[in-house]
Amino acid sequence: MKLFHAENMQHMSLLMRFDDAPLASIKLAEAKFFDPCGINSNKNLLPDQQGAAYRRIFNQSLSKWEKINNYLSLSNIPEVNKIISINKHQLAEISFRLNEVWDICAEHKENKRLLELQLTSLENLFSLLYQFKNINIDLSILKQTFKLLDVRLGVIPLAYVSRLKEALGIEEYYLSVYYQHGDSAHVVIAGVRKINEDILSLLDSASFQCLYIPEEFHEHPKAILLSLNNKKQRLLQQAEELEQSWLMLQDHYATEIIHLGELLSLAEPYAILSKKMLRNGQLIQINGWVPTSKVPLIQEKLEHDIANPIVIETRAPKAEEYIKTPSYLLRPKWLQPFLKLVAHYGTPGYREFDPSWFFSLSYILMFGIMFGDIGHGGCIIALSLFIKKHWPEYFSFFFSIGISSIFFGFLYGSIFSYEHLIPGLWLSPMENPMLMLKLGLALGACFIILLNIISIYNRLMSLQFNEALWNAQGVSGLLLYLAILWSIIDLSREQFSILNIWALITPLIIIIIYQWIKSEGSIGERFLVSLFEAYDVIIANFSNTLSFLRVAAFALNHSALAIALLTLGSITEGTGHWAIIIVGNLFILIMEGAIVGIQVLRLEYYEGFSRFFTASGYLFKPLELSPQKLKMVSTK
Amino acid sequence: MLQIAHYAYLQTLVTIFSKQLLDDKHFSSLIKQPLSEILTGLNHSGLENVIKELYQFHLKPLPAGNMDNLFLGVFLEDAQSIIRSLSGVERDFFIYWIRRFELQNIKTILRGKSLLRPKEQIKAELTPLNHFSILPIDKMLNTDTLTDILILLEETPFASIARYGSKNFAQKRDVFTIETAINHQYFTGLNEQLEHLSNDEQDLLQPLLGRIIDQTNLIWLLRYRLFYQLSSSHSYFLLVSGGLYLNSKVLMQLSKIKTLEQIYELIPDEINILIQGAESIYQIELKLENDIIKLAGSLFKDKQFSLTHAFAYLLLREKQLSQIHALLKGKLLDLPDSEISFASAIESRALGQ
Numbered sequence: 001m002k003l004f005h006a007e008n009m010q011h012m013s014l015l016m017r018f019d020d021a022p023l024a025s026i027k028l029a030e031a032k033f034f035d036p037c038g039i040n041s042n043k044n045l046l047p048d049q050q051g052a053a054y055r056r057i058f059n060q061s062l063s064k065w066e067k068i069n070n071y072l073s074l075s076n077i078p079e080v081n082k083i084i085s086i087n088k089h090q091l092a093e094i095s096f097r098l099n100e101v102w103d104i105c106a107e108h109k110e111n112k113r114l115l116e117l118q119l120t121s122l123e124n125l126f127s128l129l130y131q132f133k134n135i136n137i138d139l140s141i142l143k144q145t146f147k148l149l150d151v152r153l154g155v156i157p158l159a160y161v162s163r164l165k166e167a168l169g170i171e172e173y174y175l176s177v178y179y180q181h182g183d184s185a186h187v188v189i190a191g192v193r194k195i196n197e198d199i200l201s202l203l204d205s206a207s208f209q210c211l212y213i214p215e216e217f218h219e220h221p222k223a224i225l226l227s228l229n230n231k232k233q234r235l236l237q238q239a240e241e242l243e244q245s246w247l248m249l250q251d252h253y254a255t256e257i258i259h260l261g262e263l264l265s266l267a268e269p270y271a272i273l274s275k276k277m278l279r280n281g282q283l284i285q286i287n288g289w290v291p292t293s294k295v296p297l298i299q300e301k302l303e304h305d306i307a308n309p310i311v312i313e314t315r316a317p318k319a320e321e322y323i324k325t326p327s328y329l330l331r332p333k334w335l336q337p338f339l340k341l342v343a344h345y346g347t348p349g350y351r352e353f354d355p356s357w358f359f360s361l362s363y364i365l366m367f368g369i370m371f372g373d374i375g376h377g378g379c380i381i382a383l384s385l386f387i388k389k390h391w392p393e394y395f396s397f398f399f400s401i402g403i404s405s406i407f408f409g410f411l412y413g414s415i416f417s418y419e420h421l422i423p424g425l426w427l428s429p430m431e432n433p434m435l436m437l438k439l440g441l442a443l444g445a446c447f448i449i450l451l452n453i454i455s456i457y458n459r460l461m462s463l464q465f466n467e468a469l470w471n472a473q474g475v476s477g478l479l480l481y482l483a484i485l486w487s488i489i490d491l492s493r494e495q496f497s498i499l500n501i502w503a504l505i506t507p508l509i510i511i512i513i514y515q516w517i518k519s520e521g522s523i524g525e526r527f528l529v530s531l532f533e534a535y536d537v538i539i540a541n542f543s544n545t546l547s548f549l550r551v552a553a554f555a556l557n558h559s560a561l562a563i564a565l566l567t568l569g570s571i572t573e574g575t576g577h578w579a580i581i582i583v584g585n586l587f588i589l590i591m592e593g594a595i596v597g598i599q600v601l602r603l604e605y606y607e608g609f610s611r612f613f614t615a616s617g618y619l620f621k622p623l624e625l626s627p628q629k630l631k632m633v634s635t636k
Numbered sequence: 637m638l639q640i641a642h643y644a645y646l647q648t649l650v651t652i653f654s655k656q657l658l659d660d661k662h663f664s665s666l667i668k669q670p671l672s673e674i675l676t677g678l679n680h681s682g683l684e685n686v687i688k689e690l691y692q693f694h695l696k697p698l699p700a701g702n703m704d705n706l707f708l709g710v711f712l713e714d715a716q717s718i719i720r721s722l723s724g725v726e727r728d729f730f731i732y733w734i735r736r737f738e739l740q741n742i743k744t745i746l747r748g749k750s751l752l753r754p755k756e757q758i759k760a761e762l763t764p765l766n767h768f769s770i771l772p773i774d775k776m777l778n779t780d781t782l783t784d785i786l787i788l789l790e791e792t793p794f795a796s797i798a799r800y801g802s803k804n805f806a807q808k809r810d811v812f813t814i815e816t817a818i819n820h821q822y823f824t825g826l827n828e829q830l831e832h833l834s835n836d837e838q839d840l841l842q843p844l845l846g847r848i849i850d851q852t853n854l855i856w857l858l859r860y861r862l863f864y865q866l867s868s869s870h871s872y873f874l875l876v877s878g879g880l881y882l883n884s885k886v887l888m889q890l891s892k893i894k895t896l897e898q899i900y901e902l903i904p905d906e907i908n909i910l911i912q913g914a915e916s917i918y919q920i921e922l923k924l925e926n927d928i929i930k931l932a933g934s935l936f937k938d939k940q941f942s943l944t945h946a947f948a949y950l951l952l953r954e955k956q957l958s959q960i961h962a963l964l965k966g967k968l969l970d971l972p973d974s975e976i977s978f979a980s981a982i983e984s985r986a987l988g989q
Contacts, residue, residue: 157799159824160873166884167873170891198867205813205873 005354005461006327006617008292008316011037013285014302015311021277021284022270023085024310027301028286029269029623030083033294035326036623037287038276048284050088051274057091058271062264062630064098068257071105072250078261080625086267094263101253108249112242119235125216125228131179131186132221140218142188150193153211154203158185164206171199186211265630269623289620290314291328317350319463325350328620335360337397345605346615351461353454355613360400362447362608363600367401369443370554370596372408373562375416376589380405401597412555416585417562429552430559436552444548445485447608448541452478455612470514472537473611480507481541508534544607551603554596561588643941646721650949653714654936656682657949657956663963667977671695671967678960682710690964697968705764707961708737711954716767718946725832726943732829733947734768735793739822741765742794743815745776745785750811782814797821812864816874819856823849823876830878833943840944844931844951846880850907851924853882857890858899858917868892881906929955 002008012034016024028034068074086094132139142153150173156164158180164187165175173191180186191199217224278285290298295314302310317325327350331339338360348354371377380402388395409415413424429436456475459468468474483503490496515530565584569577609615640647658666658681666674672695675687686706689698698706712734719730741762748758755777762773770792776785789798797818830838830845853875860871872891877884881904889902896917900908910927914920929951936948966976 163873163875163877166888167869170869170872170888171867198869202867202870202873205816205870 002330002354003357005352006329006348006350006620009289009325009328009350009620010292010295010314011287011317011321011325012290012295012298013287013311013313015283015285015313016306017308018279018282018284020306020308020310021273021286022087022267024286024302024306025270025273025623026083026085026266026625027305028273028288028298029625031294031298031301032622032624033290034298034623035289035620036273036276037289037324048274048277048279050279051271051277054088054091054267054274055271057088057095058264058267061091061095061098061260061267064095064102065257065261065264065630068098068102068105068253069261071109072246072253072257074250074254074257076254076258078258078265080262080265084266086263086270090263091267094260094267097256098260101257105249108242108246112239112246115235115239115242119232119239122228122232122235125214128214129217129221129224129228131181132217134178135188135221138218138220139213139224143213143218146193148193149190150199151188151190152203152208153186153188153213154208155184155186155211156206156208158183160206161185161187164202164208167202167206168199171202173199261630265625268630269625272623288623289317289326291620322350322462323616326620327352327354327617329354329356331356334396334400337394338363341601341604345609345613347617347619349462349614349617351458352614352617353458353461353612355454355609358450358454359604359608363604364400364404366443366551366600366603367596368404368408369551370600371401371405371558371593372412372555373414373416373558374406374409374422375414375585376593377402377405377407377409379589380593412559414559414562416581417565417588419559419562428559429555430563433552433556436555437549440549440552440555441545443551444545444607447548448481448544448611449478451608451611452481458612458614466514470510472511472515472533476507476510476514477537480504480511480537483507484538484541508537511537544611547603547607550599554592554599558588558592561592640941643943643945646718646943646946647941649717649721650946653682653717653953654949656680656714657952658960663956663959667963667973671964674963674967681960682714683960686710686964690968695968697965701760703961703965707957708763709766711957712766712768714953715950718950722943725829726837729829729833729943730947730950731768732826733950734765736822737763737765738769738771738794739797739818741771741773742789742797742818745773746782746811746814749779749782749785782811786814796825819852820874820876823852823878827876827878837943840935840939840942841947843880844928844935844944844948846878847924847928847931849876850879850882851921851928852876853879853887854890854903854907854924855917855921857887858896858920861891861893862896862917925955 014024028036135142142151161175161177168175168189168191171191171194173189175187175189177185177187189203216228219227273286276287278287299312302312327348329339329348335356339356341363342356342359368377380398384395384398384402387398410422411424411426412428413419413422414428415421419428419430427435452473455473456468456478459465459471459474470476472480483500487496487500487504490500512530512534515533516526519526519529521529565581565588568584569580572580662677666677669677675690678687686703689702689706715730715734719727719734722730744761745758748755748761759773759777771794772788772792776788779785779788786798789795792798826845827849830841833841857871857875860866860874861868866874868891872888875887875891879887882890886902886904890899893899893902896915900912903911907924911920911923914923932948932951932955935944936952939945939948962979963976966979971979
């Protein structure tokens with residue numbers, strides 16, 4: 001296991017018969033250490049076009065399989081029990097079978113949808129019928145058109161009822177309200193039919209909206225209700241039958257669908273690999289990346305399980321391939337939550353310094369300095385035990401910062417904000433704030449020196465020797481930073497001399513000249529760029545170092561909050577006192593704890609990672625047999 | 637005694653304001669005087685802004701709309717001071733009364749939009765209501781359809797008006813139906829506002845509001861029947877309840893008329909006396925309005941320390957401002973005194989109706 005960079009990788013090239021490719025894909029997936037890539041070093045080989053058809057059938061089958069799985073609510077996850085290769089013909093058969101099953105499910109689904117529509121429509125009829133409950137006549141009469149009698153049903157605003165009734169009286173019409181709902185009234189109006197259309201303009205002004213009487217309403221309301229109830233019973237019976245048939249479908253197809261899922265998971269590796277395969281006649285070449293330590297494993301798997309000869313070539317990645325080489329990071333389990341925070345920023349390149357260890361240890365250290373308290377650390381550890389049960393992957397993060405908090409709590413002599421209960425092994429931050437601030441700056445300086453060294457290492461590893469020596473983040477930058485620190489110390493001792501000036505000027509001039517050579521444009525532009533680069537280096541060094549004052553500031557802040565809390569607590573006695581102490585400690589634990597956590601992360605990201613971490617890599621993603629994580633394969 | 641204490645501040649305020657009212661004799665004498673002397677005579681009528689503006693224009697006619705807005709501004713200032721001294725349902729009643737000016741704006745926007753006029757033109761014709769304005773004018777002007785305007789009104793105190801208006805519009809899709817719904821809803825709402833007041837105030841205000849509704853109903857009825865040729869039933873439906881002499885039964889009878897003359901046979905004596913001699917709807921309206929003002933004058937004198945006293949003042953002030961408006965306009969246009977005298981008498985419709 002490499003502590004500070006990714007595991008060594010080998011580029012593996014496999015040359016085999018076309019027919020062996022499906023089985024080889026499964027074997028590679030089974031090994032779990034082959035990350036396919038599309039590097040083509042042999043000009044006689046061309047991308048395999050036939051794989052596209054395989055991928056298309058695979059995707060169609062997977063889509064159907066997911067639909068069936070969802071519709072039948074199958075909860076069993078397929079598992080690979082027997083390793084067999086799936087060729088195009090077999091995959092087509094799987095697809096055909098899935099289509100057959102889906103057609104049955106789809107028909108069932110459509111029947112269910114139609115039944116639900118009928119039930120909804122029936123419910124609407126019930127609510128419509130409710131409006132006619134006060135009409136004691138055959139509703140079909142209201143739908144008829146009479147020669148002499150004009151009968152209309154409609155809705156008007158409740159406020160208009162009285163006046164409309166009077167107005168209709170002038171036309172010798174009768175109005176009766178048979179149903180009220182909100183500010184609307186359902187009315188029936190009747191009168192002797194007239195030739196003129198005066199009644200229509202009156203009804204328009206009264207916002208009269210004609211009511212539609214459904215086809216089904218052709219009897220007395222009570223008879224209609226009975227008929228609707230009968231119909232509902234029939235539909236509910238059908239729904240019950242459909243539910244039973246669904247259970248039968250589930251029971252009938254569950255095993256088969258799980259098995260088909262297993263077969264699809266065996267087809268997936270070839271569907272993925274076929275995108276990157278190279279072909280010449282009956283020969284197929286598969287390229288990929290393998291961790292150096294796993295090369296024998298892959299070789300053994302392929303040579304043992306594939307009957308025909310197979311040519312396996314391995315070589316170390318070339319310098320120009322570093323950018324395409326995946327980073328295989330082997331880190332202990334307890335480091336995983338910290339790795340997530342690093343991954344949030346980015347993945348280290350293949351030969352780049354992996355900051356995981358550095359990040360984790362510095363995070364734990366700085367958190368402890370800023371939040372040192374035995375009691376609060378104990379609470380964080382208690383929290384970590386709770387987290388272990390529900391989210392075990394985050395346990396080590398909380399546990400380690402809790403330990404760090406307790407350790408510094410002993411140094412400061414602080415327990416639940418009380419700073420006099422136990423003697424501090426070192427001192428309480430508030431006893432000597434200036435010392436704390438100086439130590440904060442010293443910590444920052446050490447941090448930045450270390451980061452500069454890492455930055456030089458990264459440039460050397462990526463064979464950028466000029467950058468490593470002359471750049472502002474290279475040796476020159478480091479020397480300039482050391483010269484600045486030396487000059488500040490000498491100034492404070494009043495020993496500043498000509499040597500200090502030379503130590504400052506020499507790396508600065510080197511940086512300016514290097515920047516001048518590197519930059520393009522007119523003389524004026526290059527001059528400006530170089531000058532600003534030098535200016536930026538000095539300012540950035542100062543500001544980055546000063547940023548670490550916050551480490552000391554938060555340690556002081558923690559002590560100050562403790563003093564404030566105890567002062568508040570001393571106002572009252574008994575229950576009130578303890579209530580203030582408990583609530584105050586909770587406040588410190590939650591609010592200050594969260595703020596300190598964020599501030600440390602900020603220091604790591606902005607003062608740390610930004611100086612050396614390009615995060616230009618990508619993670620090693622080997623081919624796997626993963627029936628639980630089946631997914632579509634891009635067809636492009 | 638409680639009544640006096642309750643309305644002491646309102647009474648004082650209205651008494652101070654009432655000093656701005658001119659008596660009929662004083663007003664009649666102004667008609668014969670030249671413009672500069674009229675303006676001197678109006679010094680204590682609360683018209684300082686109007687007079688200042690006229691002098692700025694060297695006593696020449698002001699641009700269209702300016703004069704109307706100046707006079708409305710004077711009236712709204714008085715109304716605002718009175719409303720500020722009230723609270724609760726009494727305040728709501730006065731605000732609702734002033735909102736009829738906003739109804740005019742709604743109608744202007746609806747008409748303008750239905751005729752696809754540019755929004756700048758429509759905006760220029762709107763009445764500025766200052767603090768009383770609650771309509772989202774700009775949003776309404778930026779809408780594409782009349783339905784959108786009605787949707788916007790749903791968010792305002794005119795929600796019920798918009799609701800009924802939009803139902804009618806959805807049926808017939810013409811502005812007339814919306815306008816009739818707006819009128820109808822406004823007066824229905826006014827009756828509801830009146831019912832919220834104390835019984836004493838209701839008793840005092842009822843005759844006055846009843847006459848206003850009678851006048852409105854009669855004029856609408858005549859227009860619907862004789863101008864728009866609506867059917868009896870339709871015309872009756874568009875009227876509002878709450879009249880003093882013209883109750884449902886009478887209105888139902890009146891809605892059957894086919895000529896203006898028939899009205900004298902069917903109308904109750906109390907109104908018949910008032911409109912005797914009128915030969916047009918216009919004259920009927922004027923005569924009924926004079927009666928309302930006469931009643932407002934007597935209530936103003938007799939019902940001190942009451943809401944009715946303040947309400948009557950607002951009616952009188954509005955009427956007089958309209959008369960002065962007509963007088964100044966006539967003088968600025970160099971019209972003969974006889975025409976000014978006639979215009980002053982009927983100009984009461986200028987402010988808001």
